[in-house]
Amino acid sequence: MAEYDVTNFNVICRYQNLPIRWTGDVIVAGGGPGGLGAAIAAHRSGAKTILIEKNGFLGGMMSYGCGMPLGGAYPGMKSIGGIAEELLSLVRNAGQDAADVRHIPLFGDWYFHDSEFFKSLIAEFVLKEKMEVLLHSFVSDVIMDSKRRVKGIVIDSKSGREVLIGKTIVDATGDADICTRAGAHYEVGDEHGDLMGVTIPYILADVDTEKYLKYIAEDKDFSKLRAKAKADGIFTNEDDKFGSHHLGQRPNTVFVNSVRVRNINGTKVEELTFGELESRVRMLQHLNFFRKYVPGFEKCYIASSGAEIGVRDSRRIIGEDYLTQEDCLEVRKQPDKTILRCQGPFDDISRGKRTDVSFNQVDVNDYYDIPYGVLVPKDLDNVIVSGRTFSSNPRAQAGSRGQGLLLGMGQAAGTAAVMAAREGAAFKDINIKALQKQLVEAGCDLGI
Numbered sequence: 257m258a259e260y261d262v263t264n265f266n267v268i269c270r271y272q273n274l275p276i277r278w279t280g281d282v283i284v285a286g287g288g289p290g291g292l293g294a295a296i297a298a299h300r301s302g303a304k305t306i307l308i309e310k311n312g313f314l315g316g317m318m319s320y321g322c323g324m325p326l327g328g329a330y331p332g333m334k335s336i337g338g339i340a341e342e343l344l345s346l347v348r349n350a351g352q353d354a355a356d357v358r359h360i361p362l363f364g365d366w367y368f369h370d371s372e373f374f375k376s377l378i379a380e381f382v383l384k385e386k387m388e389v390l391l392h393s394f395v396s397d398v399i400m401d402s403k404r405r406v407k408g409i410v411i412d413s414k415s416g417r418e419v420l421i422g423k424t425i426v427d428a429t430g431d432a433d434i435c436t437r438a439g440a441h442y443e444v445g446d447e448h449g450d451l452m453g454v455t456i457p458y459i460l461a462d463v464d465t466e467k468y469l470k471y472i473a474e475d476k477d478f479s480k481l482r483a484k485a486k487a488d489g490i491f492t493n494e495d496d497k498f499g500s501h502h503l504g505q506r507p508n509t510v511f512v513n514s515v516r517v518r519n520i521n522g523t524k525v526e527e528l529t530f531g532e533l534e535s536r537v538r539m540l541q542h543l544n545f546f547r548k549y550v551p552g553f554e555k556c557y558i559a560s561s562g563a564e565i566g567v568r569d570s571r572r573i574i575g576e577d578y579l580t581q582e583d584c585l586e587v588r589k590q591p592d593k594t595i596l597r598c599q600g601p602f603d604d605i606s607r608g609k610r611t612d613v614s615f616n617q618v619d620v621n622d623y624y625d626i627p628y629g630v631l632v633p634k635d636l637d638n639v640i641v642s643g644r645t646f647s648s649n650p651r652a653q654a655g656s657r658g659q660g661l662l663l664g665m666g667q668a669a670g671t672a673a674v675m676a677a678r679e680g681a682a683f684k685d686i687n688i689k690a691l692q693k694q695l696v697e698a699g700c701d702l703g704i
């Protein structure tokens with residue numbers, strides 16, 4: 257039990273006795289694609305590793321995205337290999353209805369999948385691999401060793417507040433929560449601080465998909481029908497343009513990725529709350545619109561929706577290196593520094609007041625390199641990030657955050673975390689050539 261001094265403005269916690277639950281080599285915080293790749297790589301190397309996740313399932317967007325396609329694993333039309341290819345193969349081979357590969361112009365080959373399948377597949381995977389995992393555990397604080405080193409993390413769960421001590425830490429929280437608590441510098445949004453809109457994906461069932469496909473051949477984003485609905489006084493938010501929808505994985509279903517709530521900072525709880533509530537309201541508006549106006553949707557219903565809103569971007573660390581827009585657009589190769597090949601258009605969605613979506617083309621037959629240093633926070637020695645928070649220009653980030661891709665980024669971060677833990681070295685000092693060698697030996701195709 258802590259002792260609290262309460263003033264008019266804040267509460268000072270004077271004394272708290274926190275049990276140490278775990279001590280080991282590598283702590284990975286966040287079980288989305290960035291964290292999964294890292295935890296699997298670290299665990300397989302023999303390092304004592306634990307994966308911490310706030311939700312009751314693993315996978316992040318891969319699991320709660322209602323089948324959000326798994327992108328970015330085939331830059332230059334060639335697999336990045338390693339753990340990404342292994343997990344995508346698992347999805348592909350889980351049954352004929354688990355996934356299919358579709359080619360999307362500008363994006364390349366993406367896995368469309370049934371995320372309910374993925375939730376179970378990944379559970380089976382971590383159990384088989386005997387990985388240490390803690391679900392329902394929110395990383396709420398860090399314990400510093402010195403100004404640049406984190407000794408451990410504090411988690412909050414039903415079991416109370418507990419401490420985990422590790423030699424190195426992979427921050428895969430999607431929001432750089434650990435780096436931020438440890439005092440590392442970061443950026444948020446674009447040059448105006450504007451963030452991309454947040455989205456709750458959902459699946460409509462009982463759709464006559466033949467009629468749906470026939471209709472969208474004429475009016476891809478339902479703009480004619482939305483104009484009609486508007487004239488009839490039926491409201492659907494102007495931001496929800498229905499530009500993104502496709503056949504679902506199951507018969508008679510359609511996946512919709514069209515709610516766009518603007519100006520939500522995913523690191524502010526009041527904004528997250530509004531984003532969640534507003535998204536649910538929008539979904540009902542959509543349902544009414546679909547039933548009344550769109551051919552084939554007369555009897556449709558919402559079969560499933562994301563467990564929470566999807567946040568496209570929030571904090572990005574200030575790292576030892578920085579991925580620029582030019583790096584992406586000029587498909588720059590950095591053989592001495594690379595840990596991952598990447599290709600993706602900048603789908604810069606509903607940022608601030610902007611109404612356009614910028615899809616800068618990055619040749620699908622080519623790729624750019626992601627340099628190791630973008631994962632390494634400038635201010636910290638034993639913390640590395642994995643996932644959408646890496647050090648980059650906001651538009652470069654938008655093109656480099658596919659889930660398949662981030663499994664590969666995770667593999668690099670997890671491998672580096674083991675090297676740094678074993679050598680007692682700061683992340684910025686590890687030998688990149690040796691890291692690349694280990695990644696290649698583990699099946700990653702770095703293009704070098």
Ligand SMILES: Cc1cc2nc3c(=O)[nH]c(=O)nc-3n(C[C@H](O)[C@H](O)[C@H](O)COP(=O)(O)OP(=O)(O)OC[C@H]3O[C@@H](n4cnc5c(N)ncnc54)[C@H](O)[C@@H]3O)c2cc1C
Nearest residue numbers: 286288290310316327395430455566567643644657658659
């Ligand atoms: C609406 C939307 C549409 C998208 N469309 C696509 C698409 O079509 N294809 C594609 O490939 N990518 C898409 N993306 C991008 C992709 O989903 C993300 O870039 C990717 O999921 C980010 O991975 P991550 O591991 O960094 O973070 P996340 O997937 O967000 O995972 C972070 C994990 O950490 C956990 N966590 C967070 N904070 C804490 C904490 N403090 N303590 C413990 N656990 C914590 C979370 O619960 C989560 O499981 C989309 C994203 C959004 C939001």
